[in-house]
Amino acid sequence: MFDKSNCENCENIDCLTRCQWIDFESVEEARAEQLKMINGENSRVLSECVTCFGCDEYCPYGSHPFDLKVELQEKYNSHNIAQKFIETSINRYKPHDELRIKHIDSGNPVLNKCAFVKSHAKHIEGQLFENLQYVAGLDYFCNLAYHHMDRDSVIRERVPLIIENIQKQSIQEMICFHDECYGLYTSYCPRNNIEVPFKPIHLFEYLYNYLKEHESGIEQLNMKIAYQRNCSNRFIPETDKWVDKICELIGVERVAREYDRENALCCAAPFGMIGKGNLVRPTQNKNVKDMLDHGSEACIFNCPMCLDILGAKTERKGLKNYLLSDLCRLALGEKLDY
Numbered sequence: 001m002f003d004k005s006n007c008e009n010c011e012n013i014d015c016l017t018r019c020q021w022i023d024f025e026s027v028e029e030a031r032a033e034q035l036k037m038i039n040g041e042n043s044r045v046l047s048e049c050v051t052c053f054g055c056d057e058y059c060p061y062g063s064h065p066f067d068l069k070v071e072l073q074e075k076y077n078s079h080n081i082a083q084k085f086i087e088t089s090i091n092r093y094k095p096h097d098e099l100r101i102k103h104i105d106s107g108n109p110v111l112n113k114c115a116f117v118k119s120h121a122k123h124i125e126g127q128l129f130e131n132l133q134y135v136a137g138l139d140y141f142c143n144l145a146y147h148h149m150d151r152d153s154v155i156r157e158r159v160p161l162i163i164e165n166i167q168k169q170s171i172q173e174m175i176c177f178h179d180e181c182y183g184l185y186t187s188y189c190p191r192n193n194i195e196v197p198f199k200p201i202h203l204f205e206y207l208y209n210y211l212k213e214h215e216s217g218i219e220q221l222n223m224k225i226a227y228q229r230n231c232s233n234r235f236i237p238e239t240d241k242w243v244d245k246i247c248e249l250i251g252v253e254r255v256a257r258e259y260d261r262e263n264a265l266c267c268a269a270p271f272g273m274i275g276k277g278n279l280v281r282p283t284q285n286k287n288v289k290d291m292l293d294h295g296s297e298a299c300i301f302n303c304p305m306c307l308d309i310l311g312a313k314t315e316r317k318g319l320k321n322y323l324l325s326d327l328c329r330l331a332l333g334e335k336l337d338y
Helices: 027-038 044-048 054-058 065-076 083-092 118-124 144-149 152-168 179-191 203-213 231-235 237-250 277-293 304-316 324-331
Strands: 110-112 133-135 173-176 199-202 223-228 252-254 298-301 320-323
Touching: 027 044, 027 065, 044 065, 054 065, 054 231, 065 152, 083 144, 118 304, 118 324, 144 152, 144 179, 152 179, 173 179, 173 203, 179 199, 179 231, 199 203, 203 237, 203 324, 223 277, 231 237, 237 252, 237 324, 277 304, 298 304, 298 324, 304 320, 320 324
Parallel strands: 110 133, 110 173, 173 199, 223 252, 223 298, 298 320
Antiparallel strands: none
16 A cells, blocks of 8 residues: 655655656656645556556655556556456456365465466476475466556455465465565555465575575586566565575576666566557567676576566577576476476
8 A cells, every 4th residue: 555654755756767667857747746646636657657566666665656556547547458358357367256175284385376377387397396285276366467457456356365265275384486476465465454364485485495405406507697577576675685595506697787676677568458569679679688788698587477478589589598496496407398
């Protein structure tokens, strides 16, 4: 939930002036647009926003300005997304009417494979995952993707049901395969006063701890990589430290490039849907060129959607593509057949 208490004292309006997509001639102009939104009014920011969530990370007060944006984007239908497309998406990814109860050992962590497990099943194999209990499917889908459709109301409606489903499975600790899932439970829920009655564990934390426990079996990869930080990680920037820790452990250099960390570029997956299709190719070209200019041998992803959207382009430029978990599997001596 957006907290405006510090906005009047914000000197540089970082949430807007640092935006990579919207240009302002002055801080005063940005402040005027911000004031419109605080007052619930329409603003050009709402339609020009590409829903990359960067503003949430740029805000020095943790006020969550994107929450205000998405609320108003839904109110004003800012991106003019086709209603039929939205309705189809909402119906396609809704939870089932009845939940199938699994036998879960509540004393051990459970991996949430989320809703798109079948399309990325090959990435959740091998010794890192083979002994984990898991849940998967629409009944555990975090639904944060609807931020890209200007539909926060769908998330608010479904989150209590998703949490209830997790409770019904007696899950005490849940490893989140996706940043969006972890961001839901550790950022979205707390800032919206939604209780989370279990412990979310970020996939990268789990990977690092597993590697440390099996450190004697690690083969140093001696590789230079570019990390493609996904948009949802903006809500949980504290998890980025695990990337560095894992890279150090497996002998991988995360190259220092322009479009990484706070300055990361989105993969551009939602741009076409919100009427920003003209930005897709230039954004991806800048990003991939930056990877190559800094000597990267591979592009490393966390978000499978980023891999699907950007992977073909990076591969054509001679870069190998891996999820970070894939890289960990290689370091443990596994052979990947993809």
